Amino acid sequence: MSGAPIAEREEYRVDVEVFEGPLDLLLYLIRRDEIEICDIEITRITSQYLEYVNLMRMLDLNVAGDFLVMAATLLLIKSRMLLPAEDRGEGEAEEPDPRWDLVRRLLEYKKFKDAARHLEGLALERENMFDPGAPVAVYEPEPGVALKEVGLFDLISALNEVLKRLKPVEFEAIRDDRWTVADKMTAILERARQGGRFLFTDLFPATANRNEIVCTFLALLELIRLRQVEAWQEREFGVIEIRPARIQAMAGNEG
Amino acid sequence: METPSNARPELKPLLGALILAARRPLALREIRRLLEETPPESTPGDVASPLAALKEREIREALEALANDLKAGGFGFWIEEGPEGFRFKTDPRCGPWVRRLLEAGRGQRLSRPALETLAIIAWRQPITRADIEAIRGVSVDHVLRLLLELQLVRIVGRSELPGRPLLYGTTTCFLEHFGLKDLSELPRLEELARLDTVRRARESETDESESGADLSPTADPREAAAPSPSHGASSEPSPEPSNEGM
Numbered sequence: 001m002s003g004a005p006i007a008e009r010e011e012y013r014v015d016v017e018v019f020e021g022p023l024d025l026l027l028y029l030i031r032r033d034e035i036e037i038c039d040i041e042i043t044r045i046t047s048q049y050l051e052y053v054n055l056m057r058m059l060d061l062n063v064a065g066d067f068l069v070m071a072a073t074l075l076l077i078k079s080r081m082l083l084p085a086e087d088r089g090e091g092e093a094e095e096p097d098p099r100w101d102l103v104r105r106l107l108e109y110k111k112f113k114d115a116a117r118h119l120e121g122l123a124l125e126r127e128n129m130f131d132p133g134a135p136v137a138v139y140e141p142e143p144g145v146a147l148k149e150v151g152l153f154d155l156i157s158a159l160n161e162v163l164k165r166l167k168p169v170e171f172e173a174i175r176d177d178r179w180t181v182a183d184k185m186t187a188i189l190e191r192a193r194q195g196g197r198f199l200f201t202d203l204f205p206a207t208a209n210r211n212e213i214v215c216t217f218l219a220l221l222e223l224i225r226l227r228q229v230e231a232w233q234e235r236e237f238g239v240i241e242i243r244p245a246r247i248q249a250m251a252g253n254e255g
Numbered sequence: 256m257e258t259p260s261n262a263r264p265e266l267k268p269l270l271g272a273l274i275l276a277a278r279r280p281l282a283l284r285e286i287r288r289l290l291e292e293t294p295p296e297s298t299p300g301d302v303a304s305p306l307a308a309l310k311e312r313e314i315r316e317a318l319e320a321l322a323n324d325l326k327a328g329g330f331g332f333w334i335e336e337g338p339e340g341f342r343f344k345t346d347p348r349c350g351p352w353v354r355r356l357l358e359a360g361r362g363q364r365l366s367r368p369a370l371e372t373l374a375i376i377a378w379r380q381p382i383t384r385a386d387i388e389a390i391r392g393v394s395v396d397h398v399l400r401l402l403l404e405l406q407l408v409r410i411v412g413r414s415e416l417p418g419r420p421l422l423y424g425t426t427t428c429f430l431e432h433f434g435l436k437d438l439s440e441l442p443r444l445e446e447l448a449r450l451d452t453v454r455r456a457r458e459s460e461t462d463e464s465e466s467g468a469d470l471s472p473t474a475d476p477r478e479a480a481a482p483s484p485s486h487g488a489s490s491e492p493s494p495e496p497s498n499e500g501m
Contacts, residue, residue, distance in 0.1 A: 119370055120365075126434045130350075132278055
């Protein structure tokens with residue numbers, strides 16, 4: 001994967017802060033593959049993890065250094081798993097499985113993810129209840145990507161699928177990049193206003209080249225961040241659907 | 256639900272009147288003291304008011320009966336106990352209209368990372384930033400600042416560790432926001448993991464059926480969870496990964 005972030009050349013920089021961490025990505029991959037945290041296959045998860053981190057870097061998302069630290073950790077565990085058990089344990093009898101520490105961290109974090117979901121459920125009910133005494137809580141919009149319905153990793157997954165379908169034309173004649181993120185934002189918005197909802201994959205025609213795909217994807221991220229559109233999934237890891245944001249739809253649909 | 260209202264028909268309206276007039280959450284202790292201290296002559300028609308001798312438990316029962324009456328009656332509001340006492344709450348089904356009236360706008364929902372950080376603080380408080388980051392595996396600088404601004408989290412002190420790092424904990428505002436009376440209403444983490452498994456299993460069974468749970472004013476997600484006062488400082492048994500077959 002090319003190291004140079006594609007978005008850097010754009011006049012429109014998409015400033016997407018990634019608040020999810022490496023453990024989120026690992027748990028996402030584990031859940032998607034429906035494997036037990038305790039049974040993670042290091043070789044497989046390492047390559048998947050690196051694939052996603054590379055994609056995120058290519059998109060020039062503000063990937064924290066923590067992601068690279070985790071990549072190094074995974075590679076270290078992988079190399080240790082390759083050692084025969086007797087060589088590995090020398091002098092350190094208390095080190096039974098190189099995965100142990102990571103597994104423990106994942107399980108610990110998972111508990112709080114469940115707890116967060118519990119809190120979310122409580123808050124959803126409460127946001128429609130008012131009482132006479134209390135000041136009306138108006139929360140500031142949160143900066144950064146706040147994808148409630150579909151997570152960032154879901155979108156990156158979907159992008160990965162699209163990119164994999166690309167025919168490998170590495171040595172294409174260099175054309176003018178006709179696409180900018182700003183153009184694509186306009187196009188997506190237009191589409192959302194006219195047709196209402198459409199599929200994520202509809203955004204990427206078979207003829208699209210890599211640069212166009214990336215521009216479209218960044219445009220989509222930005223529109224979600226700006227709360228112009230929303231990304232939805234029927235079920236976890238299901239097909240992603242794009243809709244105009246509800247508030248937007250209410251305010252001015254007779255446009 | 257027993258009906259203490261039959262024994263003391265005058266108590267329920269009185270409690271409703273007090274809470275309405277207070278325009279702020281009214282604590283049980285406060286109500287009891289009020290009943291105790293109000294001289295008998297000011298209660299019309301009665302010689303020695305039996306209200307003065309009421310215990311908090313009896314008052315609570317009457318409050319709960321009143322709350323149930325209001326809920327069952329479909330008046331659009333009822334009484335609920337919060338962190339600071341009893342107050343009226345509007346029916347969530349009327350939310351959109353009330354919100355418009357109050358010009359409240361939809362309160363911004365918290366993002367996943369913010370909720371997770373908040374959950375770590377809620378269940379593990381008091382906790383340092385380094386400990387939160389150790390669990391989340393990523394910097395929480397930004398998210399923590401947001402939670403402090405929203406007053407869902409506050410600095411509760413300093414740790415004895417080197418450098419005396421700040422300790423964070425949740426606020427009354429946190430309890431209000433999530434409709435909790437106190438922290439003991441948070442279920443145990445292990446219990447949540449179990450519920451999560453059950454929920455996933457149920458979801459995969461009934462995919463298509465849209466749940467109308469949010470339309471029921473009595474639907475309470477906490478009902479399913481066993482209440483436990485032990486969270487926070489308690490250290491849980493470490494999970495054991497399988498060490499076999501690498």
